[in-house]
Amino acid sequence: MPSIDVCFSPDLLPLYNLKGKIAIAVDVLRATSSMVTALAHGITHIAPVRQLDECLAYKEQGYLVAAERDGVKADGFDLGNSPFHYQEESVRGKFLAMTTTNGTQAIQLSRAADEVLVGAFLNLGAVADYVKKANKDVVVVCAGWKGLFNLEDTLFAGALAERLEGHFTLDHDATLAAYHLYQTAKADLLGFLSKSSHVQRLERLHILPDIEFCLQEDVYDLVPVLQGDFLLIAQK
Numbered sequence: 511m512p513s514i515d516v517c518f519s520p521d522l523l524p525l526y527n528l529k530g531k532i533a534i535a536v537d538v539l540r541a542t543s544s545m546v547t548a549l550a551h552g553i554t555h556i557a558p559v560r561q562l563d564e565c566l567a568y569k570e571q572g573y574l575v576a577a578e579r580d581g582v583k584a585d586g587f588d589l590g591n592s593p594f595h596y597q598e599e600s601v602r603g604k605f606l607a608m609t610t611t612n613g614t615q616a617i618q619l620s621r622a623a624d625e626v627l628v629g630a631f632l633n634l635g636a637v638a639d640y641v642k643k644a645n646k647d648v649v650v651v652c653a654g655w656k657g658l659f660n661l662e663d664t665l666f667a668g669a670l671a672e673r674l675e676g677h678f679t680l681d682h683d684a685t686l687a688a689y690h691l692y693q694t695a696k697a698d699l700l701g702f703l704s705k706s707s708h709v710q711r712l713e714r715l716h717i718l719p720d721i722e723f724c725l726q727e728d729v730y731d732l733v734p735v736l737q738g739d740f741l742l743i744a745q746k
């Protein structure tokens with residue numbers, strides 16, 4: 511049986527061997543939730559990049575460019591990191607380049623894996639089905655916050671472990687911790703996260719609707735997969 515492991519921060523990735531495995535990069539609040547939403551609403555390609563200038567350079571090629579730093583849209587970019595920005599009719603059919611404080615970093619740092627997927631509560635079931643079918647070891651790479659642990663990405667890892675129970679071994683300590691945390695939190699994810707640092711940070715920016723949106727499970731039936739420089743919807 512394949513296993514599911516959890517890396518609580520991209521800074522811990524040097525301790526993990528991703529070769530031969532599927533990495534699932536997750537930044538529930540809000541980068542990977544926005545990416546899943548963008549692809550669901552007709553963005554065709556997303557280039558997840560690490561630096562602001564690298565992202566802005568895509569504008570010359572006709573891309574929409576999106577950037578967030580410390581929760582706020584960066585100056586000079588078309589869009590920020592709210593999932594609601596990506597539900598507008600005007601984004602349909604466009605190419606997007608995106609950089610965020612932690613999420614796009616986690617995606618790029620996961621490249622040593624055989625495949626890099628993007629996960630969020632919004633596409634939890636689709637990710638679970640995809641990795642069950644692939645039948646390979648999985649590492650959930652939590653984006654965290656500037657190298658630190660966070661609760662929301664860990665809860666996603668626990669939720670995925672629950673969906674994979676019986677199909678994957680859950681015997682890594684990090685996976686067990688995430689699994690049990692999710693059991694405690696799942697009846698009221700928002701309530702559980704109310705004191706967490708990033709929810710408090712986002713509440714100071716008055717974006718509670720974004721948080722509520724991102725904590726919904728199984729809204730979209732798609733899995734973004736990194737192919738070359740782009741995240742595309744994986745073929746079923």
Ligand code: 3SL
Nearest residue numbers: 539540541581610612613
């Ligand atoms: O760190 C990130 O990648 C972002 O998702 C953070 S925020 O939710 O936009 O503040």
